[in-house]
Amino acid sequence: MGSSIVQSTTTYPARQNETARTVSPDAVALGVALFVPAAVTVWGATYYFATVADRVRHPLHGLLKASGDVGQAFGVLGLALFLFMWLYPVRKWLGAIRGLGSVANWMRIHTVVGLSLPLLIAVHAGWRFRGVIGLGYLAMLVVSASGIIGRYLYGRIPRSRAGLELTRDEVAARRRAQVTEIAATLRLDPRQIEELLAPADPGGSVGGIAATFRRLVSDDWTRWRMLGALRRRWRALAEHGAQVDGRAVERALRLARDEIRYAQQLRVLDATQRVFRYWHVAHRPVSITALLAVLIHVGVAIAMGQTWLR
Ligand code: HEM
Known part of the structure; x- marks a missing residue:
């Protein structure tokens, strides 16, 4: 999937560089x-x-x-x-x-x-x-x-945002909205964005506690790598004359991080919730x-x- 992110097809005029990073x-x-x-x-x-x-x-x-x-x-x-x-x-x-x-x-x-x-x-x-x-x-x-x-x-x-758990339907609605927003922000085709952001399913069982943690950590690593590749690709859009600026790229990256995270979380949601219940106990x-x-x-x-x- 990394290669599909790194290949860029469109170039546009650059406007502005990235926004400053802030400490939480x-x-x-x-x-x-x-x-x-x-x-x-x-x-x-x-x-x-x-x-x-x-x-x-x-x-x-x-x-x-x-x-x-x-x-x-x-x-x-x-x-x-x-x-x-x-x-x-x-x-x-x-x-x-x-x-x-x-x-x-x-x-x-x-x-x-x-x-x-x-x-x-x-x-x-x-x-x-x-x-x-x-x-x-x-x-x-x-x-x-x-x-x-x-x-x-x-x-x-x-x-x-309020910290309350979302249902699967609510997550699905958010994901659709996010893809549309990323596409509009970067002036790209939503289908292309959807394809780009679909994390590969690593497969394997996630039933037990150790397996669930292994999957969550490996998902974090995959997401981090995907975002790195996306950052390079989308910044190249801004630098090579796209009608998008650095701020739009940062915004799209934030939305993309949420979108990839939702896709990963939904795949292991039952196992994560079960382990979280054990943790509470x-x-x-x-x-x-x-x-x-x-x-x-x-x-x-x-x-x-x-x-x-x-
Ligand atoms: C040092 C003293 C701490 C005390 C006395 C304490 C106490 C509690 C209590 C009583 C609960 C509710 C448990 C339940 O509903 O079953 C709770 C939940 C939780 N605490 Fe702590 N905690 C402490 C430190 C921390 C720290 C350092 C973190 C994070 C780094 C943390 C993260 C959490 C989380 C994630 C939950 C569950 C939240 C949820 O399910 O909504 N706690 N804690």
Whole structure:
């Protein structure tokens, strides 16, 4: 299929070059959320990585111990954000309600916060993880790491912009509209676009968990390669005098990425949804364990007068 993409048949006058690439706001938010605890860790490295005996004599002990002002501030923030993580399933359960933000945006925040929590809590704990709360921390690490797998699967189920799952009919309607739009943007024949964007079916079974992941990853790789070839071909259109400009090419590429992704996702949708259900079943008990451990830990710390509430 690669060769059909690379061959170009038409040339038109060039107008403008590509648009600037932007950094995703989620990556910026995650960078900031990780930077603060990372900076405190570097600043307090001589404390955090000292032996227990040396820590108590360290000048930063009063500030950086878990009940110190810095340690406790990270603890309070970590607790608030950890509890906030539980609002995602609530928001999803509430469905389409105006004014609460889309489920998709809640998922984005859930992801950024969930990825930054382990580092934030590590600073609160003074980078020491012993006893019951050590197990609680481990449970949270597992939830966070398993979240990455869940997020991968979540992104491989066709969804609307609002984050709600699309039916097969809705996907089919979107695909038709996308092909028409790409064709109009690039001033090409829709049938040619349709042919160009049809990913080859790699075949093979996708029933089990491992086979499903293998297929999803190989589809990602295929899509990446197809888009690279399309980018070269369509940019050549703009450069060689097409009546399309760089912006139109970038727009067509975005639509093409969605179109190829939909075609791939539909082929393995049942298997992806099944694996995602298994993931939910595994994710829930570990999340609840982490929640219980956190609540017990906070309750004990308050009861023992180790917090600002004493
Ligand atoms: C560290 C603390 C985290 C906690 C306490 C947490 C908690 C939860 C809970 C309670 C659910 C709902 C589970 C269900 O409905 O069965 C959930 C769903 C989910 N979480 Fe997390 N999570 C965390 C981190 C993460 C991270 C880091 C990611 C992504 C990188 C993530 C991605 C997801 C995804 C994709 C779903 C399923 C969304 C859906 O089906 O609509 N989570 N999480």
